[in-house]
Amino acid sequence: MINKTDLWRDGVTIGIPVYNEEQFVEAAIRSAVSQCETLLISDNGSTDSSADICKKLSSEFDNIIFVSHAQNLGASKNFEFLLQSANTPFFMWLGAHDLIPNDYVRRLREGLDADTLSVLAYGAARHIDRNGNMVADYEYTQATAFSADEASTRLMAAIQYLDDCSIIHGLFRTSALKNSWLQLHCLGVDHVLLSRTILHGRFSYSPTTFLVRRDVHLEDSAAAQLARITGQLKDTRTSYLEMQRHQYGLAVNASQTLGWAGVLYRLRARFWLVHRFGPFGQSRFSSLLDKFLYSFSVTWRKFGRLLKRLKPNIRNEN
Numbered sequence: 673m674i675n676k677t678d679l680w681r682d683g684v685t686i687g688i689p690v691y692n693e694e695q696f697v698e699a700a701i702r703s704a705v706s707q708c709e710t711l712l713i714s715d716n717g718s719t720d721s722s723a724d725i726c727k728k729l730s731s732e733f734d735n736i737i738f739v740s741h742a743q744n745l746g747a748s749k750n751f752e753f754l755l756q757s758a759n760t761p762f763f764m765w766l767g768a769h770d771l772i773p774n775d776y777v778r779r780l781r782e783g784l785d786a787d788t789l790s791v792l793a794y795g796a797a798r799h800i801d802r803n804g805n806m807v808a809d810y811e812y813t814q815a816t817a818f819s820a821d822e823a824s825t826r827l828m829a830a831i832q833y834l835d836d837c838s839i840i841h842g843l844f845r846t847s848a849l850k851n852s853w854l855q856l857h858c859l860g861v862d863h864v865l866l867s868r869t870i871l872h873g874r875f876s877y878s879p880t881t882f883l884v885r886r887d888v889h890l891e892d893s894a895a896a897q898l899a900r901i902t903g904q905l906k907d908t909r910t911s912y913l914e915m916q917r918h919q920y921g922l923a924v925n926a927s928q929t930l931g932w933a934g935v936l937y938r939l940r941a942r943f944w945l946v947h948r949f950g951p952f953g954q955s956r957f958s959s960l961l962d963k964f965l966y967s968f969s970v971t972w973r974k975f976g977r978l979l980k981r982l983k984p985n986i987r988n989e990n
Contacts, residue, residue: 680781683761684708684843687754689747691716693768694725695802696886700768701729701736703884707777711736712754717744722768748857755849763846770841771884780843783876790819791849791873794842795881802888810836815877823871824926824937830867831919832944837862838885839875848872859897860915860949867922916945916952943969 686708690697705711713736715723723740730738737757745753751765762781766772776795783793797810812818817829840862852868889897923941927934942961945952947969951962 680778681707682709684777684781685710685712685758685760685763685846686766686777687712687714687751687758687763688766688768689714689716689750689754690718690722690726690768691744691747691750692718692720692722694718694720694722696769696888697722698725698729700766700770701726703771703773704766705729705733705736707772707774709735709760710758712757713738714750714754714757715740716747716750717741746857748861752853755846755853758846761846762843763849764843765841767841767885769886769888771886773881773884776881776883777843779878779881783878784843784845787874787876789873790876791845791869792839792842793876793878794839795878795883797836797838797885798882799885799887802886804886807887809882810838811879812836812839812877815875815879818870818875819877820874824930826870826874827867827922827926828937828941828944830863830870831923831941834863834866837866838883840866841883841885842875844869845873856914856918858912858914860912863915864918864922867919871922871926912949913952916949917954919945920952947972 684707686704688697688700688704688711690713693700701711701713711733713726713730715726715738717740726738727740730736739753739757741750741753754765755763762784764777764780780793780795784790794812796812799807799810801807814829814833817833818826820826820829848869852865852872854864854868856864920938920941923938927937927941930937943965946962946965951959951966953959953962
């Protein structure tokens with residue numbers, strides 16, 4: 673029987689996508705199982721003992737639903753499988769090598785209950801290494817922009833500021849997340865999904881809790897990252913071009929109601945995409961524009977580095 677003080681768990685589904693995580697998956701499951709109505713675990717054709725561990729735990733806890741796929745579908749399709757299997761009002765993904773503290777879901781649920789226009793509640797991110805040693809804490813200092821009233825402002829904030837995508841392991845309103853999902857399997861797909869979702873409503877920050885993010889793939893090459901996303905070892909797309917073009921397309925659509933200000937909005941979005949990820953133009957004009965923006969970006973970076981070097985000297989002189 674659930675205690676009345678634990679009713680925040682009702683209506684919450686946590687989905688854990690698993691692929692060869694025998695070293696960490698049990699800890700991830702145990703950190704989440706008491707914080708949700710339903711815990712969905714989807715093993716993506718693991719070749720180690722991950723599936724056996726998950727199956728054992730599913731017999732220990734009656735709110736676990738465990739599914740084992742015969743082959744590796746790719747991380748993106750496994751994430752989609754979990755989302756589409758959820759039938760509760762609230763949903764979150766948890767990495768099979770990550771952890772959440774005991775009050776994580778409760779605090780995020782409080783954030784969503786307090787603001788009915790928010791579609792995602794998220795906490796800070798505490799990064800640890802494979803051995804559990806703390807690496808760094810990440811605070812979302814741009815949270816105010818993510819919770820702006822205007823959808824176009826929120827989208828621009830996602831394009832300009834979104835860096836640590838641990839935010840994707842926050843608590844979503846399931847309907848908004850399902851409406852935002854798209855069949856896209858490329859580097860940076862999490863940026864696109866979060867940008868599409870932020871158009872549906874505000875992102876609510878709960879800095880009093882945090883995701884424990886284990887950086888097990890920190891040194892993976894772009895090719896290795898893409899292989900994980902698609903499940904295909906021979907995929908050679910190792911740039912962010914698809915992500916950038918989708919992001920810019922969202923900015924173009926969001927600018928349609930802004931009148932002449934929309935021209936500046938699109939230019940600003942393009943600048944930040946070029947500044948952060950490089951040129952992505954397809955036409956002659958857009959390629960020339962990107963070349964100019966990229967040159968300006970390089971100059972800006974150099975100027976910023978120069979200012980950082982000069983600041984200590986200026987302080988000493990004062």
